[in-house]
Amino acid sequence: MIEEIYQIFYDKLPASLVDILPVYNECKIVTCLNPYYMVKLKTEDYHIYDEFDYICSDGMGPLKLQKWFGHPKSVRLSFDLSAMAGPVFRDAIKNDKGLYVLGAKPGEVEKSVETIKGNFERLRIAGFHHGYIKGEEDKIVSEIKESGASVVIIGMGAPAQDEMAVRLKKAGFVGSVYTCGGFIHQTQEGMVSFPEWSNKLGLRWLYRIFTQRGMLKRLIETYPKFAVTYPLFLLRMK
Template identity: 70%
Template sequence: MIEKIYQLFYDKLPDSLAQVLPKYDRCQLVTCLNPYYLVMLSPKDYPLYEKFDYISSDGMGPLKLNKLFGKSKSVRLSFDLSSMAGPVFRNMISHGESMYMLGAKPNEIEKSVNTIKKNFKGIKIAGFHHGYIKDCKQNIVNEIILSGAKVVIIGMGAPMQDEIAVMLKEKGFIGSVYTCGGFIHQTTEGIISFPEWTNKFGVRWLYRIFTQKGMLKRLLRTYPKFVISYSWFLLFQIKIET
């Protein structure tokens, strides 16, 4: 069954940053998945990802395996300042559009909003809300649409953030929705969430082992399984889109 999410992931990998920049005349959904979520997602959540325009690889591992097995495509894109977030914000500013931010804890979301406003002059924030919305998801979706925002970033972890993105699409939202994982939390104290050297050498995973509690256990639990099962998929089960 896991080959279904692998196929969706592979088919929806963006080829470039330009592909995922905001669209303002239609609904575009962009999410990011890493090996942990690809392994841990429940099959009942797989249909969510059929609704996305792009599923980018939040990590180099899947892309290196693609290249190893002759299936090279895409670039690493995650919603952070090392790849996607900055260009998205600047595109939004140049078009005069506004953004809604959803995620993190009540005190964290406000700090993140202030950090982004300080570092991206002229950015418009149409609204924001913390991510503890289990009992009022539909109300928040309605609030986002009524805010007039044309860009939404959601940082609540998969699959809940992806569920909210799909709810927006099904409710008729026009604009671009990005899931951002831990970006909101990471920007509460400043705009740089990872040292530049970790991006340059492709070792953000190593930095996270030493700075994020439970990361080593998470990697050991899921990454060996991912390497084996995704390699098998690339070798024997992949169906190339035509």
């Protein structure tokens, strides 16, 4: 039942940005979920999310509903400059730790790495690879571990990126792993950030409707169901 993924999501929400900052002496894996993915996820994939240390809310909808129904918890955190990416990269720089970038198409990931380096000059890039790795996952896991990276970002779409994060954890990777959705693809030509007004007013979804193809269709397909089933879940928690 869909309430199972809602419970996993709620239980693993971070209290603040501090919770998801990198650690370097053990493995921490962090992902983000939004209403679209929770509604679309197959039941057999729910177990993947039990393995995560934190699951961030990539959207204000769940957080607002939690507040309205008496379960306030967490803040909106997604892997972009307005939330997680900057603090994670700066922490790696501060501690002189290497970053591995995994995701996007061949040719795109190279451009993204150059963008990241251009904006975070002292960030050490330990390695990178495109996200089309089906059948080669174990090889890439070994490459990441051998690279000396202590921070990994993975942008392969859910649930593939989440499966890869869990694979790294089970393979004994030491450091912090973040799924980053479309961050790698979106930063080919420059660091993309949402307008300040959209962050302040909680209207990132509206901005995305006009800037991202297919966003309106995604909202129509999944958000009405979420708007009914998540409040029911929250009511049953009381």
